[in-house]
Amino acid sequence: MFTSLTDLWAHMAENYIVVVSIILFGVGFTTLLFSRNLLKKVVGLNIMDTGVYLLLVSMGFIDGRHAPIIADGITDAANYINPIPSGLVLTGIVVSVSVTAIMLSLVVRLYEKYHSLNLDVIYELRNKEDHT
Amino acid sequence: MLREIFVTLLLAGLVFCAVATAVSRRLMRTVIIFMAYSLIMSVVWLLLEAPDLGITEAAVGAGVTGILFYLALRRIHQFDRDAANQEERVRSDNENGSAKEE
């Protein structure tokens, strides 16, 4: 474990990509929770997704090695980075766009029914509808 | 060494774009900054030695997701409302400007 705070700072400075990915996740999550506008919530969810992908891909990177495309027939594993996280994130990016499309169509339908993008207003209108 | 400086600059740009989308008030501006965010992310994938992800993120993130946001905005007329607010602001600015000139 880390003996002192300076050790911790040094470790964080070395892992700067993970720190940035956590910041992006936090910003996206806050946007998702606290913004009034439904479209901004969708944007926040997308930013959260990309933060997670950054974390995963940075786990596969090894200093001094190249992308996993085999060049000149050299198949020694000490020349290439880890291809597995990259493959998983490729799936994730496409799933993220599908989820965004579904969420946007829901937002458009909600607007066409209630004429507002504010979630509190939509709740109020629905409560009124339920009570009358 | 140079590569690390470049990656650090790009990541700083990423954080800046993410905070800018959270803070901006107009939806059209948010969508455009989001597309720029996706483009910077695509270059970061290349620097992390994942070229498949770079091409896919550029085509899918900046291209298709941006277009879907734009189409949703179009359909809900928020685009038009922003234009109407802008037009009001510009018109009042013109009136103030012409008052100052006279």
Place this chain on the structure above:
Amino acid sequence: MRRSFQQKLSAWYRGKYDFTLKTADPLQARWKHEYTGKEHKIREMERRELAFSGVLYNILCVLFCLIFIGVLLIAVAFLPAHGSPDNPAVNEVMERYVEEGMDETGAVNTVAGMILDYRAFDTLGESFVLFTAVCAVTILMKNTKKRAPDGTPVPMAVKPGIVEYSKDNIVKTVSRFLIPFIFVFGVYVLLNGHLSPGGGFSGGAILGGALILYAMVYGEDRAAAVFSERLIKTVVLSSLSFYALAKSYSFFTGANHLPSIISTGTPGRILSAGLILPLNVAVGFVVCCTMYSFYMYFRRGRIQ
């Protein structure tokens, strides 16, 4: 009196010189004061909700964000150093994929070989997710209400002031040169999935983007005349079934795979790598049709 550079710069920043913001009808700009009864009430509610938040709310949001990030940052202390070869993720699985990948799958691009041969189920599941997304968007956005008396669908009305790309000369002229190149590039990326970066998802997305550009610039009717609903449904369903049939035999044979009839060939040539090339093409078709359908459903509620 001539405006100074500063005044012109601030006027440009505020949009005075932007032609896209000028509405066709000058009265249109004042519509926000002319809401009809129900919409007026909704705007009042929105204004009331917005007035509730103030500076305190924004400060609390930022504070929450910082606390959240701080709690998550504790996890960084337990993660391995970035880029070190002692990463626990670098284990014998990765060595097997890289060292034997080219011999067993025939693909030069290790990632493509991995996602379409060693882990083909995940990619199949992902294609199903794309298909489900198209189904969901169809259910939500299909425009079945507005029809003329003789049954033909009525086009959606466009508010004046929104830019129509099919009437813009610059976009039309530039796309006339660009669209064929984008198509060729998309096909190149799709076919070269096992030799270089690229593959089904990237190539399909580029092809979908080219189709969207064509539909945007030359009008949706012209695009719909070529890419009818029946063609898109046929392409998507046949690609998905082909992929499912090609790789789901493992349900019946357990973890042993059958020796494939298509040989892996010499790595480095296009017609190599066994089933990876047809599967790339199938996935590319699914992604391309998915992106195009999203665009058409958002734009006018039907593909047709």
